[in-house]
């Protein structure tokens with residue numbers, strides 16, 4: 001096992017990885033920008049190294065500085081968390097080239113799945129069902145038109161290098177295709193430096209359901225069931241549940257069997273998540289994330305597993321030590337992503353947190369790097385806390401979340417706590433009958 005792990009991230013996820021390491025007897029190295037010198041991940045780590053000024057490109061994306069930090073502290077492995085360099089194949093290669101272990105999949109798999117067109121191609125070959133669309137990248141607007149006519153509007157033009165909901169445009173009919181083509185390409189170019197786009201049928205009322213997998217270096221691949229992440233705004237998740245209110249055990253098993261067989265064929269290893277849209281009882285693959293997801297805690301709660309410890313054990317070469325039939329699901333879990341944003345306008349609200357009080361009690365988990373007196377810097381993602389609850393049933397989990405949200409205090413900045421309270425109080429959310437479009441309408445109705 002590793003003696004020391006460098007955590008190439010910040011905020012709650014850096015803490016999350018630190019906690020797993022601590023319990024495993026592994027020392028941790030935090031890296032931080034000058035804006036994060038007093039951050040909780042720096043305070044709790046065994047050692048810390050400043051890697052640059054506040055802008056992420058100069059610090060958390062600064063590969064040379066991170067590798068130097070790993071070298072001078074004598075780390076054995078690097079955990080990338082999510083975001084930043086977590087899906088950068090080149091970074092994974094450089095970590096390994098420096099004689100360190102990258103806690104994640106192989107660079108080849110990161111590269112394959114990072115290109116959404118290549119990922120869909122791979123899944124097609126593995127017999128995983130896909131959203132209908134263009135067979136590859138679109139060469140021209142004429143090709144986009146022809147495919148859209150064939151699969152019928154509405155369609156979505158998506159960036160091959162996409163992420164975070166960027167570079168994605170809907171064309172409801174032929175009159176909108178030119179604009180969608182142009183905007184998606186421009187956005188893709190500026191966000192990812194790559195303007196390749198592809199086209200998909202735009203599903204009008206799907207749910208977003210994703211499957212968590214783990215694979216070791218000894219040919220074992222298992223899944224840990226699904227997460228329902230349909231509550232989204234601008235294609236970004238706000239609330240996640242495990243399991244999905246609409247999926248049966250038979251659906252889960254059928255999808256899981258197909259996916260694990262496929263990943264075993266390509267020799268995938270470490271953690272991964274396959275994202276699907278689910279409509280009319282059918283799954284359609286949209287993308288695979290080759291890293292830990294923000295919403296991984298809901299899976300941990302229902303499956304009784306520590307996914308980060310498993311990632312570390314796998315990277316150290318240990319076999320899983322269990323099979324699919326050993327994995328059981330217990331109860332229901334919900335996560336609310338609490339961000340430093342205005343709950344109605346979503347305007348960013350960084351600044352000083354005068355008072356922070358975390359909720360507690362049975363079945364409540366808070367993953368957060370907040371503390372009273374902490375100043376949320378304006379330079380990074382606005383996520384400040386993940387509130388996760390676990391209970392025997394979905395109604396009990398909702399009741400627990402309402403109670404925990406009421407207890408939680410983040411004073412001094414605006415947060416999305418009131419929005420989460422309103423969602424949990426809503427009868428339609430409680431019924432479980434919602435699609436990926438539900439939250440946008442809910443937010444609009446609150447804005448009046």
Ligand code: ADP
Pocket residue numbers: 131156162163164165166200201202203204206208232235236275277286287436
């Ligand atoms: P990103 O990598 O930017 O997050 P995804 O491909 O994962 O992009 O899609 C993000 C979200 O966008 C999905 O969860 C879903 O809400 C929506 N979306 C993506 N593809 C489609 C589609 N074909 N039809 C309808 N909604 C879609």
